[in-house]
Amino acid sequence: PELSEEPPAEMVKMTKSKTFQAYLPNCHRTYSCIHCRAHLANHDELISKAMHFSFSFMQSFQGSQGRAYLFNSVVNVGCGPAEERVLLTGLHAVADIYCENCKTTLGWKYEHAFESSQKYKEGKFIIELAHMIKDNGWE
Numbered sequence: 001p002e003l004s005e006e007p008p009a010e011m012v013k014m015t016k017s018k019t020f021q022a023y024l025p026n027c028h029r030t031y032s033c034i035h036c037r038a039h040l041a042n043h044d045e046l047i048s049k050a051m052h053f054s055f056s057f058m059q060s061f062q063g064s065q066g067r068a069y070l071f072n073s074v075v076n077v078g079c080g081p082a083e084e085r086v087l088l089t090g091l092h093a094v095a096d097i098y099c100e101n102c103k104t105t106l107g108w109k110y111e112h113a114f115e116s117s118q119k120y121k122e123g124k125f126i127i128e129l130a131h132m133i134k135d136n137g138w139e
Helices: 011-013 116-121
Strands: 030-033 038-042 047-050 065-069 077-087 091-099 105-113 125-128 132-135
Touching: 038 125, 091 116, 091 132, 105 116
Parallel strands: none
Antiparallel strands: 030 038, 030 132, 047 065, 065 125, 077 091, 091 105, 105 125
């Protein structure tokens, strides 16, 4: 009997479709999940590194497991429900973010800042350094 190039219709229906993660361009320095290596952010989206001085407009970012970076945008992350939390810089509405691939909690998204000096954080993402690794083109 000849082999068919197409699987029978019943097999297609039973095959579970895989959701592919987003890949950032190889020509850019990126940050990836340290647990599964899923891409998380392009270096160009980095707003502020955790700094050790407080005289800058951008302050040091601290996560529950140490230093953290603030990003404009991220990929391959899911977002939990928003809740109000008192952080070092005051009251914020934040939502935990997690790696879509391995489900590790990575940090949070700032949904709302209650103090005017903190409004620049709204819609931005914190990822803790403990959950990131540098990929692509770092010297």
